[in-house]
Amino acid sequence: MAKRDYYEVLEISKSASEEEIKKAYRKMAIKFHPDKNQGDKTAEDKFKEAAEAYEVLSDAKKKAQYDRFGHAGMGGAAGGGGYGGQGMNMEDIFSQFGDIFGGGDGSPFGSFFGGGGGGQQQRRRKGSDLRIKLKLNLEEVANGVEKKIKVKRHVTCKSCSGNGAKNGTELSTCQTCGGAGQVRRVQQTMLGQMVTTSPCPTCNGEGKQIKTRCEACFGEGRVLEEEIIPIKIPAGVADSMQLSMSGKGNVPPRGGVAGDLLIVIEEEPDEVLHRDGTNVIYDLYLNFADAALGTTVEVPTIGGKARITIEAGTQAGKILRLKGKGIKELNGYGVGDELIHVNLWTPKSLTKEETEMLEKMRDSPNFHPKPNKNEKNFFEKMKDFFN
Structure with a gap:
């Protein structure tokens, strides 16, 4: 079953403040609390679901990551199965978020995990x-x-x-703090009594020895x-x-x-393919004869190769597209493309025979540049591909 959106779980908007997120979680947690819904598995699942949503949205870094990548950027997508309803038990929830209820054990009803007994239960670290x-x-x-x-x-x-x-x-229970983990000091001041609490020095705040x-x-x-x-x-x-x-x-x-x-x-950067979002770009170099006469060439793709046809008269700068040969969208269903940028390879040295051949063709009418006025330039082509 697909996870619900965390904002939907807490019934808040994405622009909700830290205090609004906290209030929304407290409302949901009290509504579906196990003490109030004993034996109701659906209520227990919703209680855990609310804790999962609060764990992420109450943490600025996790919230930013979730807003950007959705559930795929959270623990469940990474295989951890650690958030809220996946691997967190009831005691974990109360130990981490119990403070927002105002009680030591996280229970507003005072009975869960012995919260209604003798002293205030210490929050687990x-x-x-x-x-x-x-x-x-x-x-x-x-x-x-x-x-x-x-x-x-x-x-x-x-x-x-x-x-x-x-x-x-x-x-054994610490004799200094009586198991509370804290010691209280009362001082007389001009304004009356001032009570301060600090971790017990004997048990380091654990209440046990x-x-x-x-x-x-x-x-x-x-x-x-x-x-x-x-x-x-x-x-x-x-x-x-x-x-x-x-x-x-x-x-x-x-x-x-x-x-x-x-x-x-x-x-890690790839040796031949360059990533641009969900698309990958490959620079294809053709010699003059292949570009003029047309040919078929093999190009690398992610995890394989593909054979493509180069039409006769292909111009340098032309961009070819291999649909669906790019990268899958994170937390989505789309797949990018592979864009093949055609480059014309000009030799830097020629034999005598090659030079003579090219000299004969230099003045041929078909070798005079005649760009089509309707043909888009490189930047316009790139703009079309990415818009």
Whole structure:
């Protein structure tokens, strides 16, 4: 099933402000919240869909990328399956966006994930992003490709299940902050009492303490591993474009949401074909005899070759078109063309016999330039092709 437009999901316009996007998401999230629609799978899917849309539109870089490339520029098109409804579970949604509800656990009803209990649940941290460059040749850019890349990233320690304690044993509540992760200080000022909060210095804001550290990760709850990740690149990507795979970045220490893997496209120049948007351009050089008498020639195309006919009397500067031999549109259905620019090759040195032949033809009436007044010049031809 095709993804819905993110603006349509949140029922906002493309010109919506940051605050309007936030309000729209809060409205949708409360409407389809699991606590309010228990057992309703459709409501749960819409809740995840709204979270997916907000994750992208609330981030300036992701929003700009989405506005330009649509869903193809997001994680799902890159094969990550990481946004909202694809790979994000309910706890991930609340941990990342819980603050917009005004509650510690992200639940406006106070019951989901134990939010209605004793203290305020700590918001889970998000790990750092990873960025890689991926080189693609013209054929891979034109048709799309699936790549497998090696990435070194921090993943959850299997020995302790990510909590940093030996064999994953239970952590103890921090005695300094009572598990809140924050300490409050009350100061008397001329204006009355001033209350400030700061991360607990004993547990570094985690609210829990490790009794015996895990020997595999030394208490970090994560280890560095090399992973082979498949990436599906859509057809039509461009140089410097950035794709994103959610959840394939680093896991933070001792639990949380993994960061993203950012894939920056690096397009390698082709030796014979030159890209111009969705079109490719090839410079064809003909000798005088072939241009005057006509011939058939073989020209390179993306991933192959094609044989074309050169009509007798073809002029230098003529542009021939091979329909549909260009690059597929990103997030679209169209395909560009291959434009063949005819050039006349003039020899720089001639034999005696060649010189004598040309001297005989020099004064022939058919060899005197007679341009047709209705014939368009090079710039007019190019304008016709690209408009």
